[in-house]
Amino acid sequence: EWVGLSKEQKQLYERTVNASLNEISASSQGKRQGQVLALLVKLKQICNHPSLILKEQDLTHDFLSRSNKLQRLEELLEELKKTEDRAILFTQFAEWGHLLQNYFQTKWNEEIPFLYGATTKNNRQRMVDKFQKDPRGPKIFLLSLKAGGVGLNLTRASHVFHIDRWWNPA
Numbered sequence: 001e002w003v004g005l006s007k008e009q010k011q012l013y014e015r016t017v018n019a020s021l022n023e024i025s026a027s028s029q030g031k032r033q034g035q036v037l038a039l040l041v042k043l044k045q046i047c048n049h050p051s052l053i054l055k056e057q058d059l060t061h062d063f064l065s066r067s068n069k070l071q072r073l074e075e076l077l078e079e080l081k082k083t084e085d086r087a088i089l090f091t092q093f094a095e096w097g098h099l100l101q102n103y104f105q106t107k108w109n110e111e112i113p114f115l116y117g118a119t120t121k122n123n124r125q126r127m128v129d130k131f132q133k134d135p136r137g138p139k140i141f142l143l144s145l146k147a148g149g150v151g152l153n154l155t156r157a158s159h160v161f162h163i164d165r166w167w168n169p170a
Contacts, residue, residue, distance in 0.1 A: 003069045005047065012046045012053060044164050048096050059103050070103075073163065077104070080159060081139060086131065087159035092145045094118075096164065101142055116144035132156045 005013060020039040024032050045052035049067040064070055073089075080087055091097045094116045101114040113127040124147075130137040131154065141154065 003072045006068050008050050016042050048164050085158040086139045086156050088141045088157040089161040090145050091163045094144050097142050111138050112140050114142040116147045
């Protein structure tokens with residue numbers, strides 16, 4: 001799905017691009033490639049939510065309104081929650097996964113497991129078993145791409161969301 005940026009996201013995006021392009025143009029050839037890659041990561045974070053680039057952990061009342069992507073994701077997950085379907089959500093940013101986990105757990109007062117690089121082997125297996133085998137288990141399972149892409153077979157999921165795509169159409 002295509003989702004536009006909120007006003008705050010647009011301002012952060014433009015400010016970040018302008019500052020970074022000035023920095024990149026003033027840099028030596030050897031540094032430019034790394035700076036371009038760093039810029040792309042920042043822009044992807046802005047497209048997810050301003051809190052990522054601003055390093056905010058506060059889930060205040062306006063958390064949802066600051067990101068059109070989060071608003072649309074919530075709408076899709078609300079539809080899913082009305083069914084018996086289950087979904088896995090992939091993100092490449094652990095900090096985004098934590099923010100989403102905290103936000104949705106607070107909003108819906110239910111467990112939303114998040115499997116990421118620091119998850120222990122025992123907790124990983126417990127999360128997978130609960131999602132796969134428990135009829136009352138969580139309907140939504142958050143995974144980091146790195147941790148979730150290694151040896152997992154989550155056949156219980158009927159929906160897959162890639163929250164932050166590898167490319168940035170903007």
